[in-house]
Amino acid sequence: MEWKPDKQARLPVYKQIAKRLEEQIVSGELPPGSSLPAERVLARRFGVNRGTVSAAYEELRASGLLQSWPGSGTWVSRHLWGVKQIPNWHKYTNGGAFLPAYPLAKRISEVSFDPAIINLAKAELMPSMIPSLPSREMESLLRCGFELGYAHPKGNPELRRLIADHVREQYGIVASPEEILVTSGAQQALHLISLCLLSPGDAVAMEGPSYFYSLPLFTSAGLRLYRLPMDEQGAQVGQVYELYQSQRIRMVFVNPTYHNPTGVVWSESRRRELLDLCRELRIPLVEDDAYGALTLPGSPKPPPPIKAMDPDGVVLYVNSLSKTIAPGLRIGWVIGPVSVIDRLADAKQQMDFGTSSVSQQLAQPYLGKSVWEEQMARLQAFLHEQRQTMLAVLEKELAGLADWKTPLGSYHVWCRLRLPADEQCLLDAAIREGVIFTPGSVYGAEPGWLRLTYAWAGKADVEEGVRRLARALRTALSN
Incomplete structure (x- = not known):
């Protein structure tokens, strides 16, 4: 039976209509960019006057869920900053709790x-x-044979030692192997963070626009995403405090070096400002540094990662070999306090029994200073x-x-x-x-x-x- 507003209910009819449309939007039944019926059409369908539908549409426009353009109609906003998106359990094609890619991203993938x-x-x-494995290292691996059992939950100890040396040498980050978790790419690290350290309904802040916004794993976790506006020096850090006051954000996600997609490089002062504020508010800061090594000839060297300025364990630092060596290795890592790394490692162990031991062994030679x-x-x-x-x-x-x-x-x-x-x-x-x-x-x-x-x-x-x-x-x- 088609839904109709209850004219006898205490909630005004226009609010019932607005609530119904909002439920369809956040569930994915009305995806971003989809067109809505004209006001007179929806008024006929619900048996109400056009002004009632107009009031419902206006309420949803004010919340950012709908957009209108004179002569072009009304449609669902193409961005849903601040909206808690949850799985639509009534639509099996949505793939259960893990939501599908956004329609445009899915279309790109298809072709x-x-x-x-x-x-x-x-x-x-x-x-x-993509570089070939140095012949001497390949001969050694073939001669000694690969270890084919499950690796340590945190990752191969030798690989973690090499990562610790690598991030110290290349980025100025001081971390022990016990503070490092090897993941199946950086995206898995983000997935583990969202699953283990956050709960459905939690609010998080990230740059707008942001690569993080494109990942269904955040909306699948039921998180509310809030935008940090950007300028030429990076995100406007003052917005973090405002979002903490108004939305009680529980985590901040940033990509400060060669930001994806804008290419912005945060200034060092902006990085320190954000670190100090997150320390003051006692909220974790997740730093994605996937492109940090890719300074092009003739360009100035970027400031050090925020993690290199963090002696107190405020920052969770995420990186991988996908953009520098080979995406098919599926080798990434997250660096953070031992207690956090232990928690993420436990979840990863339950999820996949650890990153491929073969990939971890193949990755080790690439982290040697001369090869890198x-x-x-x-x-x-x-x-x-x-x-x-x-x-x-x-x-x-x-x-x-x-x-x-x-x-x-x-x-x-x-x-x-x-x-x-x-x-x-x-x-x-x-x-x-x-x-x-x-x-x-x-x-x-x-x-x-x-x-x-x-x-x-x-x-x-x-x-x-x-x-x-x-x-x-x-x-x-x-x-």
């Missing part, structure tokens, strides 16, 4: 394996940039050339249509369109032209932003991909 598509969305290194520095020199030169190729073709094809800044490191160029274009229409047009990119709303950005990645496609494909994107943009703007 990314088509060999005819130029992929400017994939945040991976092209295969030729050789790979970084090679990788930074490659990324510099790729970046220059993309910037040149952007200037040629998209000048006047979009604006961007030169990234100082990492894989991405963050672009803003000068004229608004519907993201779904633009993505569909791009796919028809044979190219994909990542729309900004995947990261919680306002409409008009997009991320272009230059690490996966070769130079010729980067050039052709941007040309195809330019044609798609002109098509979308003309419709």
